Amino acid sequence: MNIIPFNKPYLTGKEGHYIYQAVLSGKISGDGMFTSRCHKFFESRFGFKKCLLTTSCTDALELAALLIDIKPGDEVIMPSYTFVSTSNAFVLRGAKIIFCDSHKEQPNINEGLIEPLITERTKAIVPVHYAGIACNMDKIMDLAHKYNLYVIEDAAQAIDSYYTGKDGVKRPLGSIGHLAAFSFHETKNIMSGEGGMLAINDEKFITRAEIIREKGTNRSQFFRGEVDKYGWVEVGSSFLPSDIIAAFLFAQLENIDDIQQKRKKIWDAYYKALKPLQDKGLLQLPVIPPYATNNSHMFYIVCKNLEERTGLIALLKQNNINSVFHYLSLHKSPYYTSKYQGHELPESDRFTDCLLRLPFYYELTEEDVTFITNTIQNYFL
Ligand SMILES: *Cc1c(COP(=O)(O)O)cnc(C)c1O
Numbered sequence: 001m002n003i004i005p006f007n008k009p010y011l012t013g014k015e016g017h018y019i020y021q022a023v024l025s026g027k028i029s030g031d032g033m034f035t036s037r038c039h040k041f042f043e044s045r046f047g048f049k050k051c052l053l054t055t056s057c058t059d060a061l062e063l064a065a066l067l068i069d070i071k072p073g074d075e076v077i078m079p080s081y082t083f084v085s086t087s088n089a090f091v092l093r094g095a096k097i098i099f100c101d102s103h104k105e106q107p108n109i110n111e112g113l114i115e116p117l118i119t120e121r122t123k124a125i126v127p128v129h130y131a132g133i134a135c136n137m138d139k140i141m142d143l144a145h146k147y148n149l150y151v152i153e154d155a156a157q158a159i160d161s162y163y164t165g166k167d168g169v170k171r172p173l174g175s176i177g178h179l180a181a182f183s184f185h186e187t188k189n190i191m192s193g194e195g196g197m198l199a200i201n202d203e204k205f206i207t208r209a210e211i212i213r214e215k216g217t218n219r220s221q222f223f224r225g226e227v228d229k230y231g232w233v234e235v236g237s238s239f240l241p242s243d244i245i246a247a248f249l250f251a252q253l254e255n256i257d258d259i260q261q262k263r264k265k266i267w268d269a270y271y272k273a274l275k276p277l278q279d280k281g282l283l284q285l286p287v288i289p290p291y292a293t294n295n296s297h298m299f300y301i302v303c304k305n306l307e308e309r310t311g312l313i314a315l316l317k318q319n320n321i322n323s324v325f326h327y328l329s330l331h332k333s334p335y336y337t338s339k340y341q342g343h344e345l346p347e348s349d350r351f352t353d354c355l356l357r358l359p360f361y362y363e364l365t366e367e368d369v370t371f372i373t374n375t376i377q378n379y380f381l
Contacts, residue, residue: 002320003320003322004320004321004322004359004364004368004371004372005322005359005361006322006323006324006357006359006360007186007187007359007360007361008361008362008363008364009186009191009193009361010259010361010362010363012251012252012254012255012258012259013251014251014254014255015247015248015251015252017251018034018247018248018250018251019244019247019248021034021247022034022243022244022246022247023244025243027243028242028243028244029242029243030053030214030240030241030242030243031220031223031240031243032243032246033243034243034246034247034249034250035053035240035241035243035246037246037250038051038053038197038246038249038250038253039051039052039053041250041253042197042199046160046172046174046175046199047171047172047175048172048174048175048180048199048200048201049199049200049201049202049203049206050199050200050203050206050209051197051198051199051200052197052198052200052209052210052213052239052240053195053196053197053240053241053245053246053249054181054195054196054197054198054213054239054240054241055194055195055196055239055240055241055245056085056183056185056194056195056196057085057154057156057181057182057183057184057185057196057197058085058088058089058196059196059239060181060182060183060196060197060198060239061085061086061088061089061090061152061154061181062088062089062092062237062239063198063209063212063213063237063239064089064152064179064181064198065089065090065092065093065095066093066212066235066236066237067179067205067208067209067212068123068124068150068152068178068179070090070093070094070095070123070124071093071094071095072093072094072095073094073095073096073121074090074093074094074095074096074121074122074123074124075095075096075097075098075119075121075122075123076090076095076096076097076098076122076123076124076125076126077097077098077099077100077114077117077118077122077124077125077126078097078098078099078100078109078125078126078127078128078154079099079100079101079102079107079108079109079127079128079130079348080099080100080101080102080329080330080331080332080342080345080348081102081107081130081327081329081330081347081348081351081352082128082130082154082327082330083128083154083156083327084330084333085156086126086128086154087330090124090126095123096121096340097330097336098117098122099329099330099331099336099342099343099345099348100113100114100117100345101113101345101346101347101348102345102347102348102351103347104347105284105287106130106131106133106286106287106288106289107130107131107347107348107351107355108127108128108129108130108133108134108135108136109127109128109135109140110347111127111135111136111139111140111143112139114139114140114143115143118143118147118149122147122149123149123150124149124150124151124152125140125143125144125149125150125151125152126151126152126153126154127140127151127153127154127177128154128156129153129154129155129157129158129161129173130157131157131286131297131298131300132157132158132159132161132173132189132294132295132296132297132298133161133286133288133289133292133294134158134161134162134163134173134289134291134292134293135163136289136291137163137165137171137176137177137291138165138166138291141176141177150177150178150179151176151177151178151179152177152178152179152180152181153173153174153176153177153179153180153181154180154181155173155174155180155181155182155199156181156182156183156185156188156196157183157188157189157295157297157298158173158174158182158295158297159173159174159182159188159189159190159256159295160172160189160190160256160260160295161173161292161293161294161295161297162292162293163176163291163292163293164290164291164292165291170293174199175199175201176201177201178200178201178202178205179198179199179200179201179202179205180198180199180201181196181197181198181199182196182197182199183195183196184196184197184249184252188297189259189260189263189295189296189297190249190252190253190256190259191249191252192241192245192246192248192249192252193245193248194245195241195245195248195249198213198239207221208234211233211234211236212234212235212236212237212239213236213237213238213239213240214236214238214240215232215236215237215238216232216233216234216235216236216237217230217231217232217233217236218230218231218233259362260295260296262362263295263296263297263360263362264294264296266296266299266360266364266369267294267296267299267360269366269369269370270299270358270369270372270373271285271286271299273369273370273373274301274373274376277376277377277380280380282304282380283301283302283303283304283376283380284301284302285301285302286299286300296360297360298357298360299357299358299360300326300355300356300357300358301355301356301358301376302350302351302354302355302356303354303355303356304354305353305354306353306354308354309325309353309354309355309356311379312356312376312379313325313356315375315378315379316372316375316376319371319375321359321371321372321375322359323356323357323358323359324356324357325352325355325356325357326351326355326357327351327352328352329345329348329349329352331343331345331348332349332352358372359372
């Protein structure tokens, strides 16, 4: 019997060809031909003011923390149900993380709980668009304006997903906050093995972002002929990927519509097959708020409790199906609890114990989905 993995990176077929072209061009360090093509693709398709590829989303978040000048003692608000990189990026600069609970129906930050967490030390809010489903950005941006805070979207999972605001305008995720970080890790919809991008929407950050990304030098301006020598002008690091990575990424971007359509089909098939179990109250399916679109990044179910999830993972495993749980509440992590006393965040803990991600990748077949959902049915019925 063949094994159904949790994830399987999809290759469009052009990756090797573009990598070869990059190699032949003789310029395989950062900011070559393919990097520039990727930047243009994102800026024109999604309307981000400025895009900068990075070596990961983790890096893009660290670059964002440097850009907004996080200093020791600053506070940053984010959900507890997220990946460690969301918080590490700010902790590295000395920030204290203030964790906020998730919604009851879905893991995104509950925007209604943010305001009481704001103090005069708060510098930023970092909404994470879990599973590519938008957070309530109007509420979050209103709070940011009211208290003069930055908003950095963790859009790692949110490529090609949208948010419709009160004004009726549909905006791509990553184009709403001051800054946004995307991931092209091999588990994401569009990937380059490792990879990421910072999207800059507040123009005042553009010049410094280029400098910080290039070791604190004004090399980008130098290559554009804007300055006649380049030197050390800021504290920075090296956040830019080789053009080989960008070549791989560009092959994926050219096929984004095909990839997204295929993923949507898989998502819909899961939803349809599992809906009867939700109707019987046996499990909870993803909830997509009216202001959000679904980019089919992930399919998850929420079990009633930890025991049920553990049993289901075991049964799926017996059938050679690899399902995985996801984040562990960061406010309960050994690192955080050794330094701070977090509040109780019951919804975050519930997703920690009960959320289960099902296999999801381009090449997953309809038969696979049927087999997986039948196995889940057998567990419950
Ligand atoms: C994948 C992911 C990251 C990290 O992305 P890398 O590119 O692996 O650094 C950060 N935040 C979230 C929400 C993610 O899903």
